[in-house]
Amino acid sequence: xxxxxxxxxxxxxxxxxxxxxxxxxxxxxxxxxxxxxxxxxxxxxxxxxxxxxxxxxxxxxxxxxxxxxxxxxxxxxxxxxxxxxxxxxxxxxxxxxxxxxxxxxxxxxxxxxxxxxxxxxxxxxxxxxxxxxxxxxxxxxxxxxxxxxxxxxxxxxxxxxxxxxxxxxxxxxxxxxxxxxxxxxxxxxxxxxxxxxxxxxxxxxxxxxxxxxxxxxxxxxxxxxxxxxxxxxxxxxxxxxxxxxxxxxxxxxxxxxxxxxxxxxxxx
Amino acid sequence: xxxxxxxxxxxxxxxxxxxxxxxxxxxxxxxxxxxxxxxxxxxxxxxxxxxxxxxxxxxxxxxxxxxxxxxxxxxxxxxxxxxxxxxxxxxxxxxxxxxxxxxxxxxxxxxxxxxxxxxxxxxxxxxxxxxxxxxxxxxxxxxxxxxxxxxxxxxxxxxxxxxxxxxxxxxxxxxxxxxxxxxxxxxxxxxxxxxxxxxxxxxxxxxxxxxxxxxxxxxxxxxxxxxxxxxxxxxxxxxxxxxxxxxxxxxxxxxxxxxxxxxxxxxxxxxxxxxxxxxxxxxxxxxxxxxxxxxxxxxxxxxxxxxxxxxxxxxxxxxxxxxxxxxxxxxxxxxxxxxxxxxxxxxxxxxxxxxxxxxxxxxxxxxxxxxxxxxxxxxxxxxxxxxxxxxx
Numbered sequence: 177x178x179x180x181x182x183x184x185x186x187x188x189x190x191x192x193x194x195x196x197x198x199x200x201x202x203x204x205x206x207x208x209x210x211x212x213x214x215x216x217x218x219x220x221x222x223x224x225x226x227x228x229x230x231x232x233x234x235x236x237x238x239x240x241x242x243x244x245x246x247x248x249x250x251x252x253x254x255x256x257x258x259x260x261x262x263x264x265x266x267x268x269x270x271x272x273x274x275x276x277x278x279x280x281x282x283x284x285x286x287x288x289x290x291x292x293x294x295x296x297x298x299x300x301x302x303x304x305x306x307x308x309x310x311x312x313x314x315x316x317x318x319x320x321x322x323x324x325x326x327x328x329x330x331x332x333x334x335x336x337x338x339x340x341x342x343x344x345x346x347x348x349x350x351x352x353x354x355x356x357x358x359x360x361x362x363x364x365x366x367x368x369x370x371x372x373x374x375x376x377x378x379x380x381x382x383x384x385x386x387x388x389x390x391x392x393x394x395x396x397x398x399x400x401x402x403x404x405x406x407x408x409x410x411x412x413x414x415x416x417x418x419x420x421x422x423x424x425x426x427x428x429x430x431x432x433x434x435x436x437x438x439x440x441x442x443x444x
Numbered sequence: 445x446x447x448x449x450x451x452x453x454x455x456x457x458x459x460x461x462x463x464x465x466x467x468x469x470x471x472x473x474x475x476x477x478x479x480x481x482x483x484x485x486x487x488x489x490x491x492x493x494x495x496x497x498x499x500x501x502x503x504x505x506x507x508x509x510x511x512x513x514x515x516x517x518x519x520x521x522x523x524x525x526x527x528x529x530x531x532x533x534x535x536x537x538x539x540x541x542x543x544x545x546x547x548x549x550x551x552x553x554x555x556x557x558x559x560x561x562x563x564x565x566x567x568x569x570x571x572x573x574x575x576x577x578x579x580x581x582x583x584x585x586x587x588x589x590x591x592x593x594x595x596x597x598x599x600x601x602x603x604x605x606x607x608x609x610x611x612x613x614x615x616x617x618x619x620x621x622x623x624x625x626x627x628x629x630x631x632x633x634x635x636x637x638x639x640x641x642x643x644x645x646x647x648x649x650x651x652x653x654x655x656x657x658x659x660x661x662x663x664x665x666x667x668x669x670x671x672x673x674x675x676x677x678x679x680x681x682x683x684x685x686x687x688x689x690x691x692x693x694x695x696x697x698x699x700x701x702x703x704x705x706x707x708x709x710x711x712x713x714x715x716x717x718x719x720x721x722x723x724x725x726x727x728x729x730x731x732x733x734x735x736x737x738x739x740x741x742x743x744x745x746x747x748x749x750x751x752x753x754x755x756x757x758x759x760x761x762x763x764x765x766x767x768x769x770x771x772x773x774x775x776x777x778x779x780x781x782x783x784x785x786x787x788x789x790x791x792x793x794x795x796x797x798x799x800x801x802x803x804x805x806x807x808x809x810x811x812x813x814x815x816x817x818x819x820x821x822x823x824x825x826x827x828x829x830x831x832x833x834x835x836x
Contacts, residue, residue: 234769242769242799269799270835273472287690289644299552302649306690307726314769434540440649441595441642
């Protein structure tokens with residue numbers, strides 16, 4: 177999920193330019209933007225399964241913090257026509273402990289399939305995943321951000337090369353992506369991806385009105401057998417001043433995940 | 445009753461001892477208080493006007509060996525009328541494509557929110573809530589296995605307890621004459637069997653089942669000291685499904701039951717069904733909040749002869765969710781009995797006061813109560829219920 181989440185490169189602006197402009201260079205930029213994304217996807221493919229511990233820290237404008245911790249299991253589906261499977265099991269706070277969110281991802285514009293297990297009533301409930309722009313766990317991440325996206329979900333436009341945000345020693349390709357799904361909460365996303373390892377370092381999210389709303393930064397990258405993962409993500413809402421940090425630890429790739437574990441019937 | 449509580453304590457001690465033996469264990473507790481306030485004087489002499497309870501829930505698991513786990517969930521309610529309940533106490537072996545379970549367990553198969561027709565395997569605890577939504581763990585031997593993309597469950601039951609009812613001096617009681625005894629059509633030890641297949645086909649979640657065993661939609665039959673719950677031996681076939689498409693959710697439960705008692709004193713095979721729909725407006729008025737509108741209708745072929753309150757009933761309502769850290773939710777619903785002149789208003793407010801601390805306030809107000817309706821004895825029991833829980 178993590179790297180997929182980084183691929184929120186869009187560019188409503190880019191799409192508009194490609195559509196309207198007679199300049200051949202812009203078509204080349206669209207092609208180059210797509211190439212960057214395809215290469216990023218290729219380099220990260222083949223991770224198959226991963227387990228990781230996560231902590232989400234929500235910080236309001238006054239600096240007050242609340243946190244939630246969870247374990248995440250993710251399974252890559254070989255068929256490129258399917259999205260990935262994920263199972264998020266909450267460990268804290270105490271009143272949500274034992275809650276499990278199971279997601280069977282789909283390619284846009286189809287909605288993901290999601291089920292929620294609540295230990296209090298021991299029931300598995302199918303929930304609607306149509307609320308893409310809603311806040312995930314009241315954080316600054318939206319459901320759309322957490323669900324991830326595949327390369328065909330967007331159109332792309334290469335914008336420029338410049339020093340990577342937060343790491344001036346690296347050069348980044350700056351690519352804009354425009355969601356193909358009209359239900360997306362964003363008009364475009366702009367992402368900074370380094371030219372060496374194709375790791376995202378920053379994503380800017382533009383809302384439907386075209387205003388810059390949120391900024392996501394990535395830090396603490398480590399290489400796990402060829403798969404780069406950041407230890408920390410920070411999403412800042414530039415309009416409200418709220419922030420959410422997502423900290424990852426104990427990545428384990430290639431773990432055995434039984435089929436029953438990722439089925440809705442296996443949640444009980 | 446105190447003996448049951450003591451047994452629960454011993455169970456907890458045994459589980460903790462296992463946890464201390466070097467095995468991986470997880471123990472969770474919740475404690476809280478619940479208070480009722482009634483708007484009217486009791487309908488029957490001797491009933492106490494108000495009630496306050498201390499609630500405790502202990503749940504978790506102990507890993508005994510690779511794939512082998514003991515799971516438990518025990519509840520204790522202390523107050524004027526204390527009681528304990530085991531929701532789960534199972535030994536469970538998982539082997540990748542399935543599991544074997546032995547012990548007391550629950551199977552809440554229902555998809556609807558009010559009628560819950562498919563919750564057929566477990567007795568109900570009317571002490572915890574007056575509608576019997578709370579299920580009591582019942583002895584089972586279960587085998588679950590993956591079958592293609594779905595799951596098959598084979599469940600053997602026996603030695604079940606009956607439903608648990610409130611004491612005569614408590615309010616929210618289905619009948620003032622109800623005694624604690626039970627009448628079984630077949631002995632409690634008679635083995636029952638259930639088969640269930642469950643799968644998810646894209647937007648559709650589907651479950652089908654067959655079972656033989658006692659029905660927990662108990663009839664009330666006269667006995668020398670009053671009336672007692674009667675559990676007929678039935679065969680049931682059922683279907684439950686949910687369709688989720690965008691912001692719209694549709695639910696259906698369908699059930700056929702043989703040998704059902706009727707209020708007229710006879711027996712009748714028949715169908716029951718429940719239909720529900722929910723539609724959510726996300727991000728209402730530019731906020732983070734959602735507004736869900738819901739409707740649910742339940743029907744029983746026995747009509748006025750049915751020994752259940754959801755025989756021709758409609759619930760209409762709305763729920764607003766703030767989607768903030770406090771997880772504030774406000775629900776309002778109107779329950780209409782289309783056979784009887786019975787109507788009730790329901791309100792509920794849920795709010796997280798802090799991490800691990802939650803408050804739940806609910807209101808039931810009877811607008812009208814038909815003398816022939818099963819809920820007639822609750823006519824004076826409009827109430828406000830407040831529950832504060834602390835989770836550890």
